[in-house]
Amino acid sequence: MELIDQHQELLDEVHLIKSKLKPLNLSSDILDKIQYLNSKETYDIAFIGEFSSGKSSIINAILKKDILPTDLNPSTAKITYISYSDEPKIVISYYDDSQKTVEYSDDYIKSLSAQNHELLNDISYIEVFYPFELLKNNIRFIDTPGTNDTDLSRIEITYQILPNVDLIIYTTIYPVTANNLSVFNEHVLGNYFSKTFIVLNKIDLLPDYKLLEEEIIELFTKDQSIAINNVYGISAIDYLEGIFDNDESLIEKSNFISFSESLFEFLKSTEKYSIQNHRFLTLLSEAKRQLKDIVSLKIESLSLPEDIFQQRNDEIKSKLDLYQKNADKMIEDVESEFDRLFNKVNISLDKLISEIIQSIDMIFSSQNIDINLVQKQIELDVRKKFEFWNDRNKNLISNYIESIYKEINARLGEAKLQMKAALAVVSNNQLSSFAMQNSHASANVPTLDEKKSGLMLSFASVGGYALMASAGLALAPAAILIMPIGTYFLHKQKLLQAAAIKDDVINKIQIASIDFKKEIISNLSSSKDNIIHHIKERLHNYIDEITKQLKIVEHDRKKMQEEIDSQIVELNDLLSLL
Known part of the structure; x- marks a missing residue:
């Protein structure tokens, strides 16, 4: 089949499914996306x-x-x-x-x-x-x-x-x-x-x-x-x-x-058109998979006797409420883990600043100090300490954050699988056997504490500055410390004696270190925000869609009892397309 024919056949299928969704108060963002991308x-x-x-x-x-x-x-x-x-x-x-x-x-x-x-x-x-x-x-x-x-x-x-x-x-x-x-x-x-x-x-x-x-x-x-x-x-x-x-x-x-x-x-x-077709097919497959869950749920929910429907509906609502709380708990855990990380980072940065200040003190304590070379000595020392800490510890925080990502992904996958199993009880579809076979797929995943205790211990003992790999900061943070020194020497070098310069330089470093630490923590926070966004996207949205459809089913049962049989026929017709 020609590429253009495949493309048109796919669009025709999207149009057909969408035409059957609207009368049933159903929609699909993915199908809307396919039509938008095509238009x-x-x-x-x-x-x-x-x-x-x-x-x-x-x-x-x-x-x-x-x-x-x-x-x-x-x-x-x-x-x-x-x-x-x-x-x-x-x-x-x-x-x-x-x-x-x-x-x-x-x-x-x-x-x-x-x-x-x-x-x-x-x-x-x-x-x-x-x-x-x-x-x-x-x-x-x-x-x-x-x-x-x-x-x-x-x-x-x-x-x-x-x-x-x-x-x-x-x-x-x-x-x-x-x-x-x-x-x-x-x-x-x-x-x-x-x-x-x-x-x-x-x-x-x-x-x-x-x-x-x-x-x-x-x-x-x-x-x-x-x-x-x-x-x-x-x-x-x-x-x-x-x-x-x-x-x-x-x-x-x-x-x-x-x-x-x-x-x-x-x-x-023409490869770009072939790639686009492949993406559309993948999107269509995902849309059909999602709709199949929802449509099967609606068919069975509309078909059940009222007393059984209410019993199962209450059970699902209870489980959805539990899954919502689990999602909220994941977010709390992420916040807690990053708070621990931020605390360790702050301690290690305080140690770094302290070492820099001690080094500045030693530079000025030299009996043969050349005031014209002090600025370069200080800048070189700051960079060397910065690079040493980075080289020694660059993977520690990266691995720590990656372990949080993996843990959350495992928990999200398990929660979503359990939700599907709960829905299968209502819809009586083939999902039940799959869910039962895989319900303990993530049971052996280590907890956050188990996975990260070793990493945190290493980080604490090294006191390392391991943010390059996780936040991509290049040398910008070091510049935050160095620039005030350069500005100071530009204006004050010839006006003061070494002792006065030392006190002023240390003061400049201490003031600059506040922004230095804020910059680093702020960049780490973006990783935390991404994980939380991931949880909301993966779980909250799915829960919201199921909850919305359950409310629609309740409304349909109350308002259109006499039309349930015809709706079931239409839904089965749609299901045959998916």
């Missing part, structure tokens, strides 16, 4: 990754134009769409549904960075129109806020658009963080993207990125059915500099052309 005019490519992973730089490099703001700190605060137009312009859409069109300017776009809070407060999203040849055939790039942004509302913006895009360029740097993998599993694989370009950016900072490719592929494919054959190691910055400076050696060193040519070839091929 939209643009082929949307979203660039996803943690902040400072270089998403905006990669877009700039692909388009060979430095248009989007880039920074070590979060720079993309709003979804930014980049589309083709003969007439360059920028369209700003506001939350009140108004729009403003301004003349295209690189400087104006860069002024809309995450640091410009006042200007961004009322903006919903930004559209950039420019005559980029690559985007001519309705291809649209989407730049997104970082998935570990400290502003949860900005992360939410990214998650909301992902189900409605056609292709994802997933950007990471080394080391790959636990949060990074979690976002990939939940929001890329969870939205049924079978084709994803994974880009390892900033290879200019790595001694030999080729040695890391196999490790990264294994991380992204571990326990997953997706096949990833290639990770594109690139340096977007080197490529841009090479283009602008006409430096062929820098362009070659960046390895960017290998990635861009693969992307261009994919966009020109």
Whole structure:
């Protein structure tokens, strides 16, 4: 069968099922999504990754134009769409549904960075129109806020658009963080993207990125059915500099052309339509699976005698209430575990700051102190201590957070399986035997305390600073400590004696350490927020949908007793399609 015929057959099936849902007061967000994805005019490519992973730089490099703001700190605060137009312009859409069109300017776009809070407060999203040849055939790039942004509302913006895009360029740097993998599993694989370009950016900072490719592929494919054959190691910055400076050696060193040519070839091929069809089929299968549970529940509930229905309905409500409490308990456990983690991190950071202050004191205690070299000595010492702690402990917190993810996923899977078993008692379908066979699938999963006690002990004994792997902070936190020192020496070095300078420098470090610690805890909090979001998505939504359908069934039984037989016939007709 031709690709276009397969596509039309799939859409016809979606339309048929939806036509039978509406009279029965049923709906499916997934079927709505398939129809939306099919109807939209643009082929949307979203660039996803943690902040400072270089998403905006990669877009700039692909388009060979430095248009989007880039920074070590979060720079993309709003979804930014980049589309083709003969007439360059920028369209700003506001939350009140108004729009403003301004003349295209690189400087104006860069002024809309995450640091410009006042200007961004009322903006919903930004559209950039420019005559980029690559985007001519309705291809649209989407730049997104970082998935570990400290502003949860900005992360939410990214998650909301992902189900409605056609292709994802997933950007990471080394080391790959636990949060990074979690976002990939939940929001890329969870939205049924079978084709994803994974880009390892900033290879200019790595001694030999080729040695890391196999490790990264294994991380992204571990326990997953997706096949990833290639990770594109690139340096977007080197490529841009090479283009602008006409430096062929820098362009070659960046390895960017290998990635861009693969992307261009994919966009020109029919493979993108085949991938889209595969995703639609997967979505349709998931929609039918979900609807089958709900429809079977409604059929049996409408068919039961009133007394038996009330008894089973009360039992299910009781179980759903219990599952809701279990979900809330999971969230409490996550909060508690992260509180423990934050406490240990704060203790270790206090130790780090104390060691830095002791080292500064020793520098100034030297009899042969050269006041002109003190600043460099202090900065070098801060960086060395920072890097030593990172190298020694970078996997500890990452493993700790990963163990929380795995524990919660196991508990979510078990809770959902038990819910299905409870529903099967009412609907008398084949799910019962499956649920009984698998009801203890997660019984041997260690508890949070059992799994993490060793990790926490190691973390406490080392006192380590292991946040690079879990939060992707690069060297930004060290800069928080170093910058006030540089500013101080710039203005005060020649005015004071060594003793006075020492006291002032230590005071600056102590003040800066407050923001230093806040920055780190804030980044760790994004992992906690992601886990809680995951619980709500996986369990709360499922419980809410079942509860909603039970209420509809109760209403139907009271209001339309005489029509129950005809509804059962219609529902069985629908069930035969699923």
